[in-house]
Amino acid sequence: MIADFIRILRAADVRVSPAEAIDAVAVIEAIGLQDRSLLKHALSHSLAKTEAEKFAFDECFESYFVPPREQPPQAEQPSDTNDEAPADEQSEAAAEDDQAGDEENLDQQGLPAGGGEASAADGPPASLTQMIETNDQAALQAAMAEAASAAGVQEARLFTQQGMFSRRIIEAMGLDDLDASIRQARDGGDAERAEKLQQGRAQLFEDIHDFVERQIAMRTKNAGRLLREGALSRIRLSNLDRSDMNIMRNLIRKLAKRLASRHSRRRRKAQRGMLDVRQTLRRNLSFDGALFNLAWRRTKVERPKLIVLCDVSGSVAAVSRFFLMFLYSLDEVMPRTRSFVFSNRAGEISDMMREGDVEQVMEQALRAYGGGSTDYGQAMQDLAEAVLDKVDHRTTLMILGDARSNFGDPGHKVLKEFHERARRVIWLNPEPEATWNGGDSEMKRLGAYCTQVQVCHSIRHVERVLDDLLRQSV
Amino acid sequence: MNEIGKSARDAIDAIQSGYEQLGYVSDEQIATALFLAQTLEKPLLVEGPPGVGKTELAKATASFLGLDMIRLQCYEGLDEAKALYEWQYGKQLLYTQVLKEKLGDLMQGANTLDESMGRLNDFEDVFFSEQFLQSRPLLQALRADEGVVLLIDEIDKSDDEFEAFLLEILSDYQISIPELGTIKAKKPPLVFLTSNNTREIGDALKRRCLHLYIAFPDAPRENAILQARVPELDNKLRTHIVDFVQAVRQMDLKKPPAVSETIDWARAIVLLNMQVLDADFVRNTLNVLLKFKSDIDNVETEVTRLLRETESAAAR
Numbered sequence: 001m002i003a004d005f006i007r008i009l010r011a012a013d014v015r016v017s018p019a020e021a022i023d024a025v026a027v028i029e030a031i032g033l034q035d036r037s038l039l040k041h042a043l044s045h046s047l048a049k050t051e052a053e054k055f056a057f058d059e060c061f062e063s064y065f066v067p068p069r070e071q072p073p074q075a076e077q078p079s080d081t082n083d084e085a086p087a088d089e090q091s092e093a094a095a096e097d098d099q100a101g102d103e104e105n106l107d108q109q110g111l112p113a114g115g116g117e118a119s120a121a122d123g124p125p126a127s128l129t130q131m132i133e134t135n136d137q138a139a140l141q142a143a144m145a146e147a148a149s150a151a152g153v154q155e156a157r158l159f160t161q162q163g164m165f166s167r168r169i170i171e172a173m174g175l176d177d178l179d180a181s182i183r184q185a186r187d188g189g190d191a192e193r194a195e196k197l198q199q200g201r202a203q204l205f206e207d208i209h210d211f212v213e214r215q216i217a218m219r220t221k222n223a224g225r226l227l228r229e230g231a232l233s234r235i236r237l238s239n240l241d242r243s244d245m246n247i248m249r250n251l252i253r254k255l256a257k258r259l260a261s262r263h264s265r266r267r268r269k270a271q272r273g274m275l276d277v278r279q280t281l282r283r284n285l286s287f288d289g290a291l292f293n294l295a296w297r298r299t300k301v302e303r304p305k306l307i308v309l310c311d312v313s314g315s316v317a318a319v320s321r322f323f324l325m326f327l328y329s330l331d332e333v334m335p336r337t338r339s340f341v342f343s344n345r346a347g348e349i350s351d352m353m354r355e356g357d358v359e360q361v362m363e364q365a366l367r368a369y370g371g372g373s374t375d376y377g378q379a380m381q382d383l384a385e386a387v388l389d390k391v392d393h394r395t396t397l398m399i400l401g402d403a404r405s406n407f408g409d410p411g412h413k414v415l416k417e418f419h420e421r422a423r424r425v426i427w428l429n430p431e432p433e434a435t436w437n438g439g440d441s442e443m444k445r446l447g448a449y450c451t452q453v454q455v456c457h458s459i460r461h462v463e464r465v466l467d468d469l470l471r472q473s474v
Numbered sequence: 475m476n477e478i479g480k481s482a483r484d485a486i487d488a489i490q491s492g493y494e495q496l497g498y499v500s501d502e503q504i505a506t507a508l509f510l511a512q513t514l515e516k517p518l519l520v521e522g523p524p525g526v527g528k529t530e531l532a533k534a535t536a537s538f539l540g541l542d543m544i545r546l547q548c549y550e551g552l553d554e555a556k557a558l559y560e561w562q563y564g565k566q567l568l569y570t571q572v573l574k575e576k577l578g579d580l581m582q583g584a585n586t587l588d589e590s591m592g593r594l595n596d597f598e599d600v601f602f603s604e605q606f607l608q609s610r611p612l613l614q615a616l617r618a619d620e621g622v623v624l625l626i627d628e629i630d631k632s633d634d635e636f637e638a639f640l641l642e643i644l645s646d647y648q649i650s651i652p653e654l655g656t657i658k659a660k661k662p663p664l665v666f667l668t669s670n671n672t673r674e675i676g677d678a679l680k681r682r683c684l685h686l687y688i689a690f691p692d693a694p695r696e697n698a699i700l701q702a703r704v705p706e707l708d709n710k711l712r713t714h715i716v717d718f719v720q721a722v723r724q725m726d727l728k729k730p731p732a733v734s735e736t737i738d739w740a741r742a743i744v745l746l747n748m749q750v751l752d753a754d755f756v757r758n759t760l761n762v763l764l765k766f767k768s769d770i771d772n773v774e775t776e777v778t779r780l781l782r783e784t785e786s787a788a789a790r
Contacts (some may be wrong), residue, residue, distance in 0.1 A: 017681050023514070030513045031482045031506075038483060041506040049685040051521070257674075 002028065005064050006047070008218045012060050014053045020046060036065065063218055073203065080465040084470050128174040129181040132200030133193075139442060140204070143212060147172035165212045199309065234250070248459070251323065255463050256329030305394050306337040306469070309383055312366055313374045313403035314345035319430040319457055323400055326462050328353050341365045342379035376401070376442070377409030384414045391421045396469060398457065400428045403443040410442035412449060428456035428465060432462050485509050487699050489538070493616055497702040498527070498534035499695060507686040508535060517644045517665035519629075519680065522688035524670050525732020527699075529627055531688075532666040536623040541664070543623045546611040548632035554639055559651060560608045566601050602653040612643060613657070621661035629679075630669040637679050644682045691733060693720050699733060704740040714751055715740055717784035722763065731763045739763050751785075 002024055006016050023046040031042045040061050049056035131139045151168035178201060185194040214341045279295035287293070308327065310320040320341065327337060339353060340346045347369045352361045391397070397418050401409070419425050427450040429436065429443060436443040456465060490505040512517040521530045536543035540720040546557055570577075584590040609617065629637065643649055649660035650668045667683060668674055691699060697716045700707065709713070717734070723730045731739075748755055756777050764770045773780075 015677070017677075019681050023516070023684075026514055027510055030510060031558075032480075034480070035483055037502065038486065038506060041503045042510055044503075045507045045510055045518075045684045045686055049519075049680045051687055054687055 005060070008064060008259075009047060009057065009060050011218070012056045014048055014060070018041050023047075039065075043293075057401045063214055089409070129197065132178070132197055132204065135200070140207070143173050144169065144208060148211065148215070153212060162209070162216060163210050166205070166208045169208050169212070173204075182354070188376065212414050232399065248322065249325070251459065252326050252330055255459065256326055260329075276350050303393075305396065307383075307387055307391070307395060307397045308337060308339040309346065309379065309397070309399045309401070310339065310341045311343065311374060312341045312362075312369060314431055316400065316402050317366065320400055322459060323428070323456070323462050324349075324353065324362070326466065335418055340379075340383055340386070342374075342382065343369055344373060344375040345369060346376060346379040346382035346386070373406055374401075374404060375408055376405040376446075377411040377414075380411030380414035384417065388417065388421070391418060393421075393423050395422045396424045396426065397422045398426045398428065399450075400430070402429060402431050403427070403446050405442050406441045407440050410446055412442070412445045415446055415449045419451075424451040425449060426451060426465070426469075428461075429453065430457040431455070432457075482509065491536045493534055494702070496534050496537055497700055498530060499691075499699045500531075501695060504531065504686065504688065507684060510684055511664060514684070515647075515662045517667060517683045518686055519667045519669065519675070519683035520688060521669045521671055521732070523690065523732060525734040526688045526690060527733055528666075528668040528688060529625065532623055532625040532668070533668070535664065539623065539664070541621060541623050542618065543625060544611050544615045544618075544663075545625045545627060547627045548629050548636070550631060550633060551701070552632050552636055554636075556610055557636070557639075558610050558612045558649060560610065561602065562606045562608050566606050569601070604654070607651075607654070610651070615663045615665075616647065616649065616657055616659040617766045618663065619660055622663045624663040624665045626665065626667045628670060629667045629670045630675060634676065637676050641678055641682065644679070690723060690730070693717065696720070696736065697732065700736065700740055703737050704744060706744045707740055711743070711748075711750065712740070714784060715743065718751065718756075718780060719763070721780050721784055725773065725776070727764070727769045727772065728766045729764070729769065735763050735765075751781060751783055756781065 002021065006021050006024070009016050024179075026041055027042045027046045031038055033039060033397070040058075043061070044057050045053060048054045128143070130136075131143065147169045148165075150172050151165055153165050153169070178197065182194050182197045182201070185191075185197060276295045280293070283293050283295055306327075308324070311317075311326060312320050324339060324341075327339065338348065338350045340348050347365070348366050349361060352364065399415075415425065427443075427447060431441075433455055435441070443453070454461070454465060456462060481695050486502065486505045486509050490502065490509055493500040493505070507518055512718050519698060520531060522528055532545075580593055581590050581787070584593055607613075611624070615622050626640070629640075644665060647662040648656055650656045667679075690696075696710060696719070700712050700716060704712075711786055719731055719736045719739070739759065742759055742762050743751075746755075746759075757774055760773060760777075764773060
């Protein structure tokens with residue numbers, strides 16, 4: 001059962017290592033299964049290790065360890081025939097918690113071992129009628145769980161499979177036997193019993209249906225998202241649906257984190273160098289050549305000084321938005337980024353980006369600088385006025401735009417100046433390469449003053465570009 | 475199974491009431507975490523926003539269990555010389571100086587270089603013995619006879635390297651000192667690690683720990699905490715304070731007020747002998763509760779509204 005629960009947790013994006021799974025078992029040994037809330041807290045401590053994971057864990061726990069359905073009133077009938085029922089279940093004092101515990105207890109024995117221990121689940125086909133008659137919910141649940149694992153519900157992934165699995169489970173639980181009993185009762189003139197069994201049968205069908213539905217929902221919750229993420233990272237950003245924004249944002253955060261951690265580690269490693277023999281000897285001449293003061297060769301790692309100019313007009317806006325989002329998720333490794341957006345005039349948004357929510361900032365920026373027809377000449381001029389004197393041999397200038405200047409001045413003269421001063425000029429073009437230089441595109445003229453020109457229209461591209469940038473900046 | 479469940483429940487209840495006597499208001503989650511940490515002998519990683527009582531939890535645990543607490547404050551650049559052990563170089567040098575003559579005596583009669591080296595070798599271990607070992611918090615914790623509560627505070631402030639270095643201690647409660655060999659804990663200390671989440675803790679470390687997340691308390695619990703910490707307050711005023719702080723926390727702030735700030739504020743109120751919260755007073759003392767100028771400005775304009783809303787709620 002624990003293994004199965006952990007599989008579900010993993011499907012819900014909670015990372016559980018084998019060692020933690022072992023811990024979970026140890027936890028259960030220490031805490032027992034009686035107390036539902038205790039079990040929940042305890043497992044949560046050992047399995048979910050971030051705030052987000054705790055949240056996901058709570059959800060999974062609630063849907064996996066379902067509290068028992070309120071016992072219908074007729075359950076009050078003394079069920080002496082059922083000697084497996086724990087004594088305290090009948091006592092009024094037994095709190096609901098206790099019942100939950102019992103159920104889980106049975107659940108556990110039912111699933112993996114298949115009735116290895118003496119539980120109510122022994123010999124299900126013979127007792128299904130009995131179980132319904134005595135309304136022994138715990139035993140029914142256990143039998144259901146066992147039948148479910150036999151039917152392979154764990155493998156179910158599609159909602160269309162629901163009917164099939166329900167059927168399989170109920171057959172495994174002994175539907176034929178039950179039907180026979182009903183027929184027998186009816187033929188024997190015991191209409192009341194037949195009616196009751198029939199009711200129980202209907203209830204059972206419903207329960208099993210719910211059970212399978214829950215199982216499938218739990219297991220597929222995430223598969224869909226993962227698939228979607230994979231597709232999204234390759235999709236053209238300009239074609240993105242509004243509904244996918246959220247997934248996209250998370251995806252970006254995830255990729256950015258990966259990138260940041262990769263490069264921050266590399267930077268730290270590079271800080272310590274090897275022994276610099278020449279320097280050491282020179283430095284120690286004053287000590288009569290005794291090597292007293294050692295000098296280490298230091299690898300100096302530079303953080304890239306980055307200036308970004310993004311077109312926020314029309315078609316390029318979507319790409320710019322995500323590019324900037326990505327960039328500022330990398331603030332940790334690239335803290336000195338200055339960014340400008342333009343359509344006809346360029347304006348700086350660095351501080352806004354750092355403080356506010358990216359979405360909001362983009363809206364503001366679009367309102368302030370977007371809208372007009374693209375004017376590369378003017379934008380370059382603005383940019384040059386703002387930062388040209390700050391550009392040095394460590395600066396990388398990145399321009400994101402389609403290079404369509406509406407037949408105006410493409411600003412290549414200014415770009416040339418930048419090119420001469422900056423370490424690198426990288427142009428990212430969201431259009432596919434085939435359409436460059438067609439119509440009013442000035443990619444050729446502008447490209448002449450770029451160190452590198454790249455297509456960039458999906459998150460994959462953005463990631464690769466930034467990765468390269470961080471790599472080369474060493 | 476049943477007995478285990480019962481005894482675990484009892485133990486957890488006992489922990490909870492034990493804390494309560496010490497003025498630390500816990501909940502079932504916290505008590506469960508401590509119970510597991512004790513039973514499984516696993517370190518406990520406590521996360522949560524600043525000022526919710528993470529460090530306090532470790533202190534309360536130490537006095538609850540009647541153990542000493544050893545605290546290791548993490549910071550950037552913390553290394554094993556400061557956390558684990560260091561050789562007392564000064565003492566070693568001093569002893570060498572003082573014992574120079576003695577050494578000279580010993581060397582006498584050794585004719586060849588090899589021979590003197592051999593003799594020196596025999597004594598080398600003297601200088602790298604426990605006598606010259608300065609133990610730092612981690613080593614102290616391992617060498618304590620009775621078992622201690624070891625608090626590794628703000629682990630997120632330390633470097634990745636230090637985190638990796640902790641792994642051996644946390645999983646096996648032992649460390650290797652090259653000159654002395656492996657030192658194993660006589661009695662595994664109860665380890666608390668706290669983190670404010672300024673950076674993500676590595677998976678390897680997380681894997682070895684139980685994880686407890688303490689969030690801001692809800693109103694009843696905060697009320698109970700205030701009652702335990704500032705008993706001078708009367709009921710109505712306390713409820714009002716708690717409601718007000720909870721309302722402030724709902725606002726969009728850079729740093730929402732933590733429990734410790736609520737306590738400070740309540741103390742200030744007691745000190746200034748205020749009987750009711752009025753707008754002017756609240757405005758004047760907001761700086762106790764909030765630590766950013768922009769936050770104070772934000773809340774200042776809302777004080778009257780918040781007070782009105784919370785007052786009617788408290789009156790009900």
